[in-house]
Amino acid sequence: xxxxxxxxxxxxxxxxxxxxxxxxxxxxxxxxxxxxxxxxxxxxxxxxxxxxxxxxxxxxxxxxxxxxxxxxxxxxxxxxxxxxxxxxxxxxxxxxxxxxxxxxxxxxxxxxxxxxxxxxxxxxxxxxxxxxxxxxxxxxxxxxxxxxxxxxxxxxxxxxxxxxxxxxxxxxxxxxxxxxxxxxxxxxxxxxxxxxxxxxxxxxxxxxxxxxxxxxxxxxxxxxxxxxxxxxxxxxxxxxxxxxxxxxxxxxxxxxxxxxxxxxx
Amino acid sequence: xxxxxxxxxxxxxxxxxxxxxxxxxxxxxxxxxxxxxxxxxxxxxxxxxxxxxxxxxxxxxxxxxxxxxxxxxxxxxxxxxxxxxxxxxxxxxxxxxxxxxxxxxxxxxxxxxxxxxxxxxxxxxxxxxxxxxxxxxxxxxxxxxxxxxxxxxxxxxxxxxxxxxxxxxxxxxxxxxxxxxxxxxxxxxxxxxxxxxxxxxxxxxxxxxxxxxxxxxxxxxxxxxxxxxxxxxxxxxxxxxxxxxxxxxxxxxxxxxxxxxxxxxxxxxxxxxxxxxxxxxxxxxxxxxxxxxxxxxxxxxxxxxxxxxxxxxxxxxxxxxxxxxxxxxxxxxxxxxxxxxxxxxxxxxxxxxxxxxxxxxxxxxxxxxxxxxxxxxxxxxxxxxxxxxxxxxxxxxxxxxxxxxxxxxxxxxxxxxxxxxxxxxxxxxxxxxxxxxxxx
Numbered sequence: 151x152x153x154x155x156x157x158x159x160x161x162x163x164x165x166x167x168x169x170x171x172x173x174x175x176x177x178x179x180x181x182x183x184x185x186x187x188x189x190x191x192x193x194x195x196x197x198x199x200x201x202x203x204x205x206x207x208x209x210x211x212x213x214x215x216x217x218x219x220x221x222x223x224x225x226x227x228x229x230x231x232x233x234x235x236x237x238x239x240x241x242x243x244x245x246x247x248x249x250x251x252x253x254x255x256x257x258x259x260x261x262x263x264x265x266x267x268x269x270x271x272x273x274x275x276x277x278x279x280x281x282x283x284x285x286x287x288x289x290x291x292x293x294x295x296x297x298x299x300x301x302x303x304x305x306x307x308x309x310x311x312x313x314x315x316x317x318x319x320x321x322x323x324x325x326x327x328x329x330x331x332x333x334x335x336x337x338x339x340x341x342x343x344x345x346x347x348x349x350x351x352x353x354x355x356x357x358x359x360x361x362x363x364x365x366x367x368x369x370x371x372x373x374x375x376x377x378x379x380x381x382x383x384x385x386x387x388x389x390x391x392x393x394x395x396x397x398x399x400x401x402x403x404x405x406x407x408x409x410x411x412x413x414x415x
Numbered sequence: 416x417x418x419x420x421x422x423x424x425x426x427x428x429x430x431x432x433x434x435x436x437x438x439x440x441x442x443x444x445x446x447x448x449x450x451x452x453x454x455x456x457x458x459x460x461x462x463x464x465x466x467x468x469x470x471x472x473x474x475x476x477x478x479x480x481x482x483x484x485x486x487x488x489x490x491x492x493x494x495x496x497x498x499x500x501x502x503x504x505x506x507x508x509x510x511x512x513x514x515x516x517x518x519x520x521x522x523x524x525x526x527x528x529x530x531x532x533x534x535x536x537x538x539x540x541x542x543x544x545x546x547x548x549x550x551x552x553x554x555x556x557x558x559x560x561x562x563x564x565x566x567x568x569x570x571x572x573x574x575x576x577x578x579x580x581x582x583x584x585x586x587x588x589x590x591x592x593x594x595x596x597x598x599x600x601x602x603x604x605x606x607x608x609x610x611x612x613x614x615x616x617x618x619x620x621x622x623x624x625x626x627x628x629x630x631x632x633x634x635x636x637x638x639x640x641x642x643x644x645x646x647x648x649x650x651x652x653x654x655x656x657x658x659x660x661x662x663x664x665x666x667x668x669x670x671x672x673x674x675x676x677x678x679x680x681x682x683x684x685x686x687x688x689x690x691x692x693x694x695x696x697x698x699x700x701x702x703x704x705x706x707x708x709x710x711x712x713x714x715x716x717x718x719x720x721x722x723x724x725x726x727x728x729x730x731x732x733x734x735x736x737x738x739x740x741x742x743x744x745x746x747x748x749x750x751x752x753x754x755x756x757x758x759x760x761x762x763x764x765x766x767x768x769x770x771x772x773x774x775x776x777x778x779x780x781x782x783x784x785x786x787x788x789x790x791x792x793x794x795x796x797x798x799x800x801x802x803x804x805x806x807x808x809x810x811x812x813x814x815x816x817x818x819x820x821x822x823x824x825x826x827x828x829x830x831x832x833x834x835x836x837x838x839x840x841x842x843x844x845x846x847x848x849x850x851x852x853x854x855x
Contacts, residue, residue: 155851156849157847158848160844184839194843194844197844197847202849212838212840214837215826215831215837216831222802223783223802224819226809227666228674229826229827231666231667262659263664263666266671267671343782344782347822350818351819353734354729354735355735356734359732360731362732364728
């Protein structure tokens with residue numbers, strides 16, 4: 151199967167503006183999406199999907215900055231507010247109306263916290279975006295994962311905090327994989343352990359790490375694939391598999407990767 | 416007549432003592448922060464019906480939750496009977512509300528059934544507390560007094576139900592020759608009372624009547640000093656629930672002002688100078704008086720059931736953080752400092768909620784996953800208080816863990832929690848290739 155390769159060009163807002171073009175969506179990539187080695191692959195997968203679907207979108211590129219979610223939850227309200235004001239100012243200058251993101255923390259902060267600072271954007275998580283296209287028949291995922299079992303780890307900021315439980319599950323099922331649930335799922339799902347600033351620091355003294363407790367939930371249902379929809383969860387689940395020496399025969403994948411792979415992009 | 420006088424004296428005494436205890440606690444709200452405003456009335460009524468009256472969140476633990484719901488619904492029904500008993504006690508009448516006819520019969524019949532159901536539920540609760548080692552009933556914050564509190568409250572409720580059934584049964588035996596309504600449980604118990612002569616039956620009835628109402632009065636006056644203050648506070652607390660989305664952390668208006676001044680040089684000139692008399696408030700929460708009134712209400716409402724702590728990822732993995740403890744500590748600290756602070760607003764006992772009660776280690780273990788807030792059957796919001804205490808540490812003392820301070824510096828300098836240049840944000844897009852689009 152010698153496929154011809156096509157270069158993926160990710161449109162950047164500043165250049166688009168210079169050309170007098172307007173995107174339908176702004177994709178907020180997030181710091182993890184731009185910098186985390188593992189999670190960059192999710193950004194790349196999502197970029198491929200957007201290219202495949204001819205979506206008129208743009209990213210901020212070098213102009214993007216931290217949403218401030220971590221700063222706020224770690225208690226640095228001053229820094230959070232400065233980030234929020236700067237980001238909102240930039241987005242307003244570009245006349246952005248719709249923002250799409252793969253990061254539930256960005257989703258939550260933009261949707262619920264930025265309006266206090268004058269933001270009026272529609273915010274969409276990529277699970278909602280993908281399902282919408284599937285439902286409209288514009289995106290028809292391949293059945294690449296038929297015969298595979300997939301468990302879904304609910305990110306706190308997507309599920310419990312924003313009640314988005316069904317969209318990711320439907321996206322997973324669309325790839326032919328068999329969805330199996332952990333005992334603690336949906337609003338009862340255990341945190342991966344990385345929110346609220348934990349991602350960046352040593353855990354406090356205790357008996358075990360939270361991600362190990364969660365990966366044990368995962369392994370108890372013995373899935374082929376662990377699907378998730380959040381950069382932190384991705385990192386923690388991946389670390390969990392490594393800790394349990396299971397990274398050989400199990401994989402963690404974001405929804406965007408499942409879809410991109412099912413389309414053989 | 417003597418009965419009426421004795422009853423009225425006891426009733427007045429009960430009300431006076433209760434009002435005293437209640438007002439003593441209520442005055443602490445003067446020390447708390449935040450605006451008290453009741454908005455979105457319709458939404459609040461909806462939440463109250465759903466969360467308080469339908470007990471929706473307690474069913475997250477379906478079996479034991481159902482038992483609690485039975486106790487709650489039973490209390491609501493039996494309250495009707497208690498009101499009647501008070502009217503009877505004052506006026507010297509007997510079953511004064513029976514003139515309500517069918518409605519009365521329905522209340523009495525269901526109250527009779529609920530009395531048995533509650534008694535059974537209470538025995539289950541007691542058994543779980545005394546004989547089973549249930550993890551959420553353990554924890555550093557549960558002192559011996561909390562456990563005694565629980566067992567005492569449960570025992571009183573059990574006796575309340577026994578005396579209610581005893582009263583109903585004796586009544587039925589006493590008036591066996593006439594129809595007085597339906598008492599599905601007491602009908603079976605009445606024949607068990609071996610006494611036949613009306614005098615003895617009357618004494619049995621009166622004894623149960625006095626034991627029951629006496630326990631109601633006693634219970635009401637124990638509650639303000641116990642974690643079971645819950646009985647009074649839970650419905651108001653649910654009604655006053657935080658309405659913002661679970662994941663929203665409240666904006667600090669004081670910081671907003673400062674940031675606006677910093678970012679907009681024109682605003683600095685426009686800032687009125689006469690505001691200088693404004694008291695310099697502390698950023699974040701260091702002590703009980705820095706908390707929002709709702710935090711304190713939450714702490715009075717908490718009955719220490721431990722559902723929050725049992726779902727906390729940090730607590731489950733052996734960290735010191737227990738969301739329940741945060742509120743147990745707040746209530747205890749307010750009780751300690753509040754009275755002195757009311758006398759002298761500059762009172763300082765060289766202690767604070769932070770550190771003397773809640774360690775930094777506890778606060779930094781939170782992942783803000785909101786499992787605690789989601790779980791709380793009474794809509795207590797733990798993450799908001801935890802973040803407010805972190806805010807004090809960061810904004811007033813710059814006392815975040817070193818790694819988080821590095822994150823702050825990185826965000827300030829290069830707009831990302833990691834030390835990468837903004838120029839590199841686009842690297843992931845370079846040399847990206849995909850398989851050529853198959854013809855759709």
